[in-house]
Amino acid sequence: MPELPEVESVLQCLTTSTPSLIGRRVCSVRVLRDSVVDGNVRSVVNTLTGTVCNDVLRHGKYLFFEFQNSHSATQSWLALHLRMTGRLFLVPEQMAEDRHTRFVLLLDQGLALRFDDPRAFGRVWLVEDPREVTEKLGPDALLIQRESFLNRLHGLRRQLKQLLLDQSFVAGIGNIYADETLFRARLHPLKISSDLSNEEINRLYDALHGVIAQAVIAKGANIDGVFEAGSFPVAVYGRGGKRCLECGALVVKERFGQRGTHFCPVCQPL
Template identity: 35%
Template sequence: MPELPEVEVVRRGLNQTISKTVITDVDVFWNRMITPPFSSEKFKEVLIGEQIHTVERRGKYLIFLLDHWAMISHLRMEGKFEVSKADEPLKKHTHVVFHLNDNRQLRYLDVRKFGRFALVPIDKQDEYGPIQKLGPEPTPETFKILDFQNRLSKTSRAIKTVILDQQVVAGVGNIYADESLFEAKINPQKPANKLNEEETKHLHEAIIDVIGRAVQAGGSTIRSYKNTFGEEGHFQVLLNVYGKKNEACPRCGTPIEKIKVGQRGTHFCPNCQIYIDDDKKGAL
């Protein structure tokens, strides 16, 4: 699934390529991608003639700011946008096409068809339910350590599960959760309320650092992710633990293990990220 770094790179690419263009027509080939109460026909009707002023991002959501509407897009597992000339053949898995006034098309492709589009009036974009529930962006300006400490102190859920919670911090997914926990030397199974002040500080810093470096590297291409220009990300070559099962830990040489935490595949170093559960009297 594209996480914050990948979505941010897509946002930047879209602003470079389609900003100030006008939508002249819309094709929807998979109606379920349009979120009620809008039908695919109504979605098409209200978008014709709208100018794309800019594209913003909140967490993993892309927000297209038009004349009268905010079009909110979530890429889900494998969604992607491509900008193509109007006469180029449609690729397989193309489900929504926005015709632009410069003889180009903004095309949305999605192998699994999980992506969604929602429309809200431009002056009510902040009232969109899923976005209202999002936690802070993982930046020094918005992701405050005291708020993070307070959140962790109130739950005994595994710390990996907690930092995947979009209400705690927006945009962190499986890849960057594993990488942040490794950088902070924290076991992903450790209950959040058992992290001490120093561990919480290190994890807070690691999340900001890992996400920031991933954005700079263009995100991570693990399966099918490509940016708006069809380019793969580069951060995957810098990953320390994610997808590295049985490979040597870059810090200590211990084989990386993969377990399930909250039903999510989780990679960690059993030597660098030790957690002794006092209640169970054993190492996890």
């Protein structure tokens, strides 16, 4: 599933490759599934048509596309979340749409920005300012500093798995990187945050930072034939019943809070 590293990879691909989305004018907007637009479909079409994409930002798993109206010099922002199965690509406009294509921006230079999503969980919506969204989120997991992490953890009494998945604590971690972070930190997913020693808290920060930074460089996770083309090797996610790469014990998969959770019971004792 696209988490922070995969979303960052999408952002880099759209903005730093050739051709780039930056500077492209929106000729028209196609909405193939109304429900992927949060809010009024017509206002999204009317607002974006004729604008030029100036910039793309990311915070956690959210992307924000800045569009400039060339006449009135006003800006509009399109927010986007890929959820589990959403994919974005900049393609030649004549490239055939998929049965899962949900939303398309037809651009100048014969290009199109396509949003495909089999499960149609992903969403796009207009915001006046990305802060409407980011204010509700914690710091971006790639950028959060140790001091901020320690301060935010202070006073919380939460299970570590749940805490890492909480986007208002730190933004960008999903199920894969939560499990990978806890494995690297040698901490059990059900451990309570307020019970951690200073040494364990620092281990958790180091693991989070290390996992996310490495996964960004690798352009995402490498999950057994599934999804993204990234090369970050997972140690526990999706490896229930297989041997722990550190100690050889069997990796456990259990459901904690409606979530498949993978961990090594020997390396990560409770």
